[in-house]
Amino acid sequence: MREFTCIICPRGCSLKVDDNGNVTGNFCPRGKEYAINEITNPKRTITTTIRVKNRKDTVVSVKTTCAVPKGMIFQVMEVINTLSVDAPTRIGDVVYNNILDTGADVVITKNID
Numbered sequence: 001m002r003e004f005t006c007i008i009c010p011r012g013c014s015l016k017v018d019d020n021g022n023v024t025g026n027f028c029p030r031g032k033e034y035a036i037n038e039i040t041n042p043k044r045t046i047t048t049t050i051r052v053k054n055r056k057d058t059v060v061s062v063k064t065t066c067a068v069p070k071g072m073i074f075q076v077m078e079v080i081n082t083l084s085v086d087a088p089t090r091i092g093d094v095v096y097n098n099i100l101d102t103g104a105d106v107v108i109t110k111n112i113d
């Protein structure tokens, strides 16, 4: 039996997965999908910041467009830490495509004029 909290929405259901893969505690089907993925191939969306080159002491927030395998987070962060942009920035601007072949792009999540 494994127990964890669903992080898909703020309700935060307490999920249990038994040895046969049966999921309980989920209020909706997304929790079941999350629980099974968490056991078989855990993934996380990465949110962080990158440097804005043409603005002193300024960073802009970015995120991956989809979750990446948990085991690759360190390598993905190594790539993201090398990235920088020039202002102005716009939400949704892609700063890196298909990072480490995960299928996730890195996009801007804040407008800077």
Ligand code: SF4
Pocket (backbone or CB within 6 Å): 006, 007, 008, 009, 010, 011, 012, 013, 025, 026, 027, 028, 029, 030, 031, 032
């Ligand atoms: S199981 Fe559904 S309702 Fe519960 S936290 Fe997950 S997504 Fe939200």
